[in-house]
Amino acid sequence: xxxFQLDRPQVFERFRAQSIxxxxxxxxxxxxxxxxxxxxxxxxxxxxxxxxxxKVKVGDAIFHNGDPIQSIYNISKGxxxxxxxxxNGQHQVTRFASNGDLVGLDGIADGRHHxxxxxxxxxxxxSVNYGRLQSLIEKDPIIQKSIERAIxxxxxxxxxxxxxxxxxxxxxxxxxxxxxxxxxxxxxxxxHNSLHLPMNRGDLKSYLGITVESLSRALTKLEGANxxxxxxxxxxxxDFQKLIEFLDITIEESGQAY
Amino acid sequence: xxxFQLDRPQVFERFRAQSIxxxxxxxxxxxxxxxxxxxxxxxxxxxxxxxxxxKVKVGDAIFHNGDPIQSIYNISKGxxxxxxxxxNGQHQVTRFASNGDLVGLDGIADGRHHxxxxxxxxxxxxSVNYGRLQSLIEKDPIIQKSIERAIxxxxxxxxxxxxxxxxxxxxxxxxxxxxxxxxxxxxxxxxHNSLHLPMNRGDLKSYLGITVESLSRALTKLEGANxxxxxxxxxxxxDFQKLIEFLDITIEESGQAY
DNA sequence: CGCGCGGTTGATAACGGTCAAGACCCGTGG
DNA sequence: CCACGGGTCTTGACCGTTATCAACCGCGCG
Numbered sequence: 369x370x371x372f373q374l375d376r377p378q379v380f381e382r383f384r385a386q387s388i389x390x391x392x393x394x395x396x397x398x399x400x401x402x403x404x405x406x407x408x409x410x411x412x413x414x415x416x417x418x419x420x421x422x423k424v425k426v427g428d429a430i431f432h433n434g435d436p437i438q439s440i441y442n443i444s445k446g447x448x449x450x451x452x453x454x455x456n457g458q459h460q461v462t463r464f465a466s467n468g469d470l471v472g473l474d475g476i477a478d479g480r481h482h483x484x485x486x487x488x489x490x491x492x493x494x495s496v497n498y499g500r501l502q503s504l505i506e507k508d509p510i511i512q513k514s515i516e517r518a519i520x521x522x523x524x525x526x527x528x529x530x531x532x533x534x535x536x537x538x539x540x541x542x543x544x545x546x547x548x549x550x551x552x553x554x555x556x557x558x559x560h561n562s563l564h565l566p567m568n569r570g571d572l573k574s575y576l577g578i579t580v581e582s583l584s585r586a587l588t589k590l591e592g593a594n595x596x597x598x599x600x601x602x603x604x605x606x607d608f609q610k611l612i613e614f615l616d617i618t619i620e621e622s623g624q625a626y
Numbered sequence: 627x628x629x630f631q632l633d634r635p636q637v638f639e640r641f642r643a644q645s646i647x648x649x650x651x652x653x654x655x656x657x658x659x660x661x662x663x664x665x666x667x668x669x670x671x672x673x674x675x676x677x678x679x680x681k682v683k684v685g686d687a688i689f690h691n692g693d694p695i696q697s698i699y700n701i702s703k704g705x706x707x708x709x710x711x712x713x714n715g716q717h718q719v720t721r722f723a724s725n726g727d728l729v730g731l732d733g734i735a736d737g738r739h740h741x742x743x744x745x746x747x748x749x750x751x752x753s754v755n756y757g758r759l760q761s762l763i764e765k766d767p768i769i770q771k772s773i774e775r776a777i778x779x780x781x782x783x784x785x786x787x788x789x790x791x792x793x794x795x796x797x798x799x800x801x802x803x804x805x806x807x808x809x810x811x812x813x814x815x816x817x818h819n820s821l822h823l824p825m826n827r828g829d830l831k832s833y834l835g836i837t838v839e840s841l842s843r844a845l846t847k848l849e850g851a852n853x854x855x856x857x858x859x860x861x862x863x864x865d866f867q868k869l870i871e872f873l874d875i876t877i878e879e880s881g882q883a884y
Numbered sequence: 885c886g887c888g889c890g891g892t893t894g895a896t897a898a899c900g901g902t903c904a905a906g907a908c909c910c911g912t913g914g
Numbered sequence: 915c916c917a918c919g920g921g922t923c924t925t926g927a928c929c930g931t932t933a934t935c936a937a938c939c940g941c942g943c944g
Contacts, residue, residue, distance in 0.1 A: 452789045456874050460792045462785050474785065476778035482785065506767040519777045520734035526784040527720050527732065527740065531710045533791045534718045534835025538900070569923060577792025582900055584924050600909080600923085616714045796932070827891065840932055842892050858891085 446491015704749015
């Protein structure tokens with residue numbers, strides 16, 4: 369289970385000023401980045417010559433389906449959505465990504481991205497040039513392992529999403545989503561039983577494969593059953609235990625990330 | 627797009643007799659295996675000391691959720707289903723795998739499998755010891771790339787599945803599935819407009835996230851609209867063009883596999 | 885022959901989608 | 915500071931699709 373915290377923005381800002389200067393050593397995201405299990409020597413290799421930090425604003429596209437894969441992206445700050453889209457306009461959000469998540473691995477298969485990536489909020493992204501990363505991988509098995517684990521991890525996340533979309537009611541899908549977000553922010557056992565949703569209802573209904581109206585009704589219904597309180601994008605007083613009972617599932621303590 | 631054919635079983639049997647003797651050089655699956663883009667020298671490395679061929683029977687489990695990852699599996703013959711399952715009995719088929727598919731990559735993330743794998747038919751599986759594969763990867767960047775591409779490919783397949791489950795009617799999900807199978811068997815432009823479904827209705831409804839009854843009705847409905855003819859597990863006279871018009875999609879010629 | 889299993893068909897009900905209206909949020913400008 | 919306006923979100927009424935429950939069919943097998 370990841371344990372970083374998102375609730376002290378001012379501290380974040382101080383680190384940001386350092387990390388934007390392209391050092392992996394001091395980067396706030398390092399505990400969840402590619403180099404999470406690298407020692408300090410390895411981390412230095414990932415620094416300036418391989419990485420490039422840049423800011424994004426709400427709505428910015430990071431890459432599109434079909435684009436050749438230039439880089440792998442690590443999110444330092446902010447939120448992205450990843451969409452599967454067809455030329456006829458149909459599209460679906462398949463993933464939300466945030467602090468420490470690696471994005472763009474879908475392009476490894478054939479050298480082209482298969483998804484669209486957009487910024488949901490202003491943020492900072494660390495890009496790692498893919499060509500250079502490849503040569504680095506060849507020289508360093510630890511980095512190679514990190515990459516493989518990251519993709520495999522993403523695959524497993526997709527499987528869980530698949531499961532939650534198949535044969536579940538709207539309320540159940542929503543409950544799975546809330547738990548997923550809680551887990552991502554490492555808040556299972558913490559005193560923080562609230563969430564701020566980084567996405568609007570439109571993106572969330574797409575992710576869940578339902579309509580906005582159903583989503584809205586599901587929110588009020590679960591609120592009425594005292595699973596949580598909803599106020600716009602704020603979810604408060606989340607009753608973690610009730611949610612997992614509702615879904616009839618058990619959560620292991622050691623939800624180990626990559 | 628993959629171009630191997632599945633419709634001459636007696637020829638397959640002759641090859642099988644050779645490949646069971648553990649040579650990647652003569653293996654019938656090699657064009658779609660890990661070593662698809664290896665030259666003959668590299669292929670030799672993958673032979674006997676790394677791989678082990680074995681037969682499976684209908685219903686056999688290959689691995690379970692939680693098992694430590696011993697091997698990566700390449701399917702030489704037959705069909706597998708991969709299931710996401712919870713301890714409360716809920717489960718969903720998330721993938722069907724056949725000739726040339728790599729299975730078990732979900733376990734790379736944390737060294738344990740996250741899915742259950744079962745044989746849908748009798749078959750032959752080629753296992754590659756994961757520990758040895760890892761050391762091989764370190765020495766040989768081409769094999770490492772093959773692995774990464776295979777996982778990334780699987781990730782993209784999962785995204786498409788996700789898309790087809792979200793916001794689509796039962797008939798649409800079924801149509802997507804038929805096209806997916808056709809594509810897998812490389813029959814888009816071939817004279818073969820028929821399919822044999824390797825799975826029963828129960829597994830298929832699980833994959834599509836619907837009920838058996840809805841599946842049955844969707845089959846008869848699409849049959850009534852002359853998309854194809856259904857006879858038990860045989861799908862005949864498939865009207866490829868009508869299917870893609872129904873889904874309002876376009877298919878590129880070059881559906882390149884890994 | 886008759887049982888059991890997988891699959892289909894039918895009747896009914898509920899869940900979720902659709903359409904329409906209204907409430908709320910928030911930025912802009914008077 | 916408040917009024918306005920546009921977009922987002924919620925609520926309500928209605929209807930269609932799909933799940934549910936139940937019966938039945940066909941086939942393989944003891």
